[in-house]
Amino acid sequence: MAGAISHHALASTQSCGWSAQNSRFEKRTGNVRLVYEGSCRSGSRKLGLVFASGSQSSVVEPVKLPSDGNSSHTPKKSSESALILIRHGESLWNEKNLFTGCVDVPLTPKGVEEAIEAGKRICNIPIDVIYTSSLIRAQMTAMLAMMQHRRKKIPIIMHNENEQAHRWSQIYSEETKKQSIPVITAWQLNERMYGELQGLNKQETADRFGQEQVHEWRRSYDIPPPNGESLEMCAERAVAYFKELIVPQLVAGKHVMVAAHGNSLRSIIMHLDKLTSQEVISLELSTGIPMLYIFKEGKFIRRGSPVGPSEASVYAYTRTLAKYRQKLDNMVQ
Ligand SMILES: O=C(O)[C@H](O)COP(=O)(O)O
Numbered sequence: 429m430a431g432a433i434s435h436h437a438l439a440s441t442q443s444c445g446w447s448a449q450n451s452r453f454e455k456r457t458g459n460v461r462l463v464y465e466g467s468c469r470s471g472s473r474k475l476g477l478v479f480a481s482g483s484q485s486s487v488v489e490p491v492k493l494p495s496d497g498n499s500s501h502t503p504k505k506s507s508e509s510a511l512i513l514i515r516h517g518e519s520l521w522n523e524k525n526l527f528t529g530c531v532d533v534p535l536t537p538k539g540v541e542e543a544i545e546a547g548k549r550i551c552n553i554p555i556d557v558i559y560t561s562s563l564i565r566a567q568m569t570a571m572l573a574m575m576q577h578r579r580k581k582i583p584i585i586m587h588n589e590n591e592q593a594h595r596w597s598q599i600y601s602e603e604t605k606k607q608s609i610p611v612i613t614a615w616q617l618n619e620r621m622y623g624e625l626q627g628l629n630k631q632e633t634a635d636r637f638g639q640e641q642v643h644e645w646r647r648s649y650d651i652p653p654p655n656g657e658s659l660e661m662c663a664e665r666a667v668a669y670f671k672e673l674i675v676p677q678l679v680a681g682k683h684v685m686v687a688a689h690g691n692s693l694r695s696i697i698m699h700l701d702k703l704t705s706q707e708v709i710s711l712e713l714s715t716g717i718p719m720l721y722i723f724k725e726g727k728f729i730r731r732g733s734p735v736g737p738s739e740a741s742v743y744a745y746t747r748t749l750a751k752y753r754q755k756l757d758n759m760v761q
Pocket residue numbers: 526527528529530619622646689690691
């Protein structure tokens with residue numbers, strides 16, 4: 429089996445450097461790296477970037493390189509949306525190394541810390557709506573992460589399970605509504621159902637059925653665990669929900685966070701990154717590590733895992749995100 433590539437590792441690599449397919453270039457000037465997109469030869473689209481050193485950070489106005497007069501490289505008004513995907517923090521059954529699937533267990537104290545840390549990493553990124561699963565570990569992660577957001581909006585779980593629930597959970601103040609952020613729970617984003625493995629210890633199961641067999645049940649695309657869901661079956665609900673309910677929000681310019689599970693997110697990332705059923709086998713998601721995508725002109729660009737505001741690093745935001753962060757900085761002063 430090829431060494432498992434942690435999406436986190438991939439992501440963190442990408443947040444510091446750019447892989448070739450991103451066709452981004454960077455130029456180091458003093459202690460600032462200017463990251464821009466396009467090609468050095470034919471001009472570039474400007475990307476804002478934030479250079480965070482210590483707790484201070486400043487938005488560096490990107491250098492506008494002379495274009496070659498080719499209008500296709502004239503930066504268009506960027507209508508882009510941010511998509512944040514985050515796997516829940518460590519759960520009580522992750523800690524016990526039990527197959528969890530759709531069993532509804534809470535976070536451990538470590539998982540709570542992971543969710544708070546994740547919130548710090550995305551605290552400068554705009555979020556207009558949150559989607560999560562119907563399981564408490566994902567919902568807790570979403571709420572804890574949002575507590576760290578610098579916009580200080582209150583995440584409110586929308587209860588639309590029936591007409592009365594909808595009616596009884598209405599907010600009758602425009603001002604308060606402006607200060608809240610809708611959280612939509614959807615069973616379609618639940619972890620893949622692990623069938624007869626739910627509650628079993630992963631190591632004992634591997635001892636009983638063999639490492640290879642358990643790895644196949646856990647990571648293959650189309651081989652389900654006994655009476656459970658394969659990743660393909662999970663994708664049929666999770667990716668369908670993503671396309672039908674979440675993509676239209678991004679198209680409308682809304683910034684979205686999805687707090688879900690290892691495998692429901694693997695199926696969505698497989699779709700976003702166009703991974704083959706072979707490539708997805710080595711896709712691993714760490715608990716509580718946010719991943720950022722930019723949705724622009726109908727395409728998704730993976731931007732890696734945002735670093736914390738206090739980490740001395742460069743995280744190349746788009747111009748829109750850099751301006752949003754500047755606005756937050758101005759609000760605080
Ligand atoms: O459901 C579980 O057991 C975990 O959340 C994910 O399990 P896995 O990493 O074994 O797929």
